[in-house]
Amino acid sequence: MSSSVEKAKKLAAQQAVADHFSRSFTYVGIGSGSTIKYVVEAIAHLLKGTSSETIPAPSLNAEAKSINQRRPSLDYGIAFIPTGYQSRQEILENGLTPVLFDQLPDDVTLDVAFDGADEVDDDLNCIKGGGACLFQEKLVAQRARKFVCVADYRKAQPRLLTEWPSIPIEVAPIAAPSVIKALRALGSIEPALRLNPLAKSGPLKTDQDFYIIDAPFGQPLLTKSDMEASGESIGTSVDGKWEVVKLAKAIRNITGVLEVGLFCGYDGIEAEELKEAKGKGQRPVAVYFGLQDGSVMTRVRKGGVPGMKSIA
Numbered sequence: 001m002s003s004s005v006e007k008a009k010k011l012a013a014q015q016a017v018a019d020h021f022s023r024s025f026t027y028v029g030i031g032s033g034s035t036i037k038y039v040v041e042a043i044a045h046l047l048k049g050t051s052s053e054t055i056p057a058p059s060l061n062a063e064a065k066s067i068n069q070r071r072p073s074l075d076y077g078i079a080f081i082p083t084g085y086q087s088r089q090e091i092l093e094n095g096l097t098p099v100l101f102d103q104l105p106d107d108v109t110l111d112v113a114f115d116g117a118d119e120v121d122d123d124l125n126c127i128k129g130g131g132a133c134l135f136q137e138k139l140v141a142q143r144a145r146k147f148v149c150v151a152d153y154r155k156a157q158p159r160l161l162t163e164w165p166s167i168p169i170e171v172a173p174i175a176a177p178s179v180i181k182a183l184r185a186l187g188s189i190e191p192a193l194r195l196n197p198l199a200k201s202g203p204l205k206t207d208q209d210f211y212i213i214d215a216p217f218g219q220p221l222l223t224k225s226d227m228e229a230s231g232e233s234i235g236t237s238v239d240g241k242w243e244v245v246k247l248a249k250a251i252r253n254i255t256g257v258l259e260v261g262l263f264c265g266y267d268g269i270e271a272e273e274l275k276e277a278k279g280k281g282q283r284p285v286a287v288y289f290g291l292q293d294g295s296v297m298t299r300v301r302k303g304g305v306p307g308m309k310s311i312a
């Protein structure tokens with residue numbers, strides 16, 4: 001990987017952490033991939049020199065106290081919720097405390113969740129799963145008060161499937177052939193089971209021991225703005241092109257699909273569009289892109305983040 005790309009990831013991560021992380025937080029979601037490691041490093045750097053003892057007891061809410069009682073070693077009073085094996089390792093290697101998603105008290109909402117993305121459109125819909133993580137990432141993102149993405153300049157595109165070639169889909173192994181058939185019927189061109197880098201090892205397995213199918217669709221996906229411009233409503237397609245929410249819903253409805261790597265949907269509309277499926281989509285409130293010139297570009301949800309200018 002070129003050093004300019006790595007530098008871009010790091011700068012974006014540092015800016016995202018500066019804008020969206022606080023020492024007073026109790027629950028922080030940590031995504032997967034090569035960019036998230038810079039987020040964890042930036043958080044650890046910020047927390048360095050702050051011991052758990054220096055956090056005044058009243059700043060911890062009831063749930064945190066309860067976790068602390070069960071886990072006296074919760075460093076800095078913050079539980080970091082991983083989205084898979086690599087994510088957990090990043091948390092541990094930076095001296096922070098992972099708490100698994102299924103150990104969270106029922107009524108807890110994460111203060112923030114950070115993650116990477118493979119491609120982000122103008123409306124902040126994302127493709128994720130390029131590194132075979134998407135199911136736990138969606139669980140964690142949906143549980144967070146705010147979901148923030150961090151990426152390098154290559155990921156900023158006007159529409160999804162502009163440069164990123166396909167949509168990652170996590171499927172039950174036994175259903176892989178029938179899901180591939182169903183994806184073809186939806187118009188996917190040569191959907192393929194993702195193999196291990198060492199092909200003789202067979203299909204790549206996710207953290208859930210499921211498979212990933214990568215599904216190309218030939219044309220960029222339409223956004224809400226496209227639908228408004230064409231006078232069509234969200235959830236329909238225009239000239240045979242898929243609108244992102246409609247496609248996410250159609251893929252989720254295929255038997256054998258655990259989750260689709262489209263983090264999408266629009267406030268008020270996403271719930272309606274996706275309620276027959278397995279939950280609503282999830283767009284980030286803000287995406288930070290590290291640029292080649294050493295600056296950071298931010299796309300923010302319309303009407304979106306307290307204290308931040310809305311530009312998307």
Ligand SMILES: O=C[C@H](O)[C@H](O)[C@H](O)COP(=O)(O)O
Nearest residue numbers: 033034035116129131132133
């Ligand atoms: O499966 C992987 C995750 O969705 C990643 O967050 C995504 O692929 C971005 O990864 P990276 O930061 O390595 O570009």
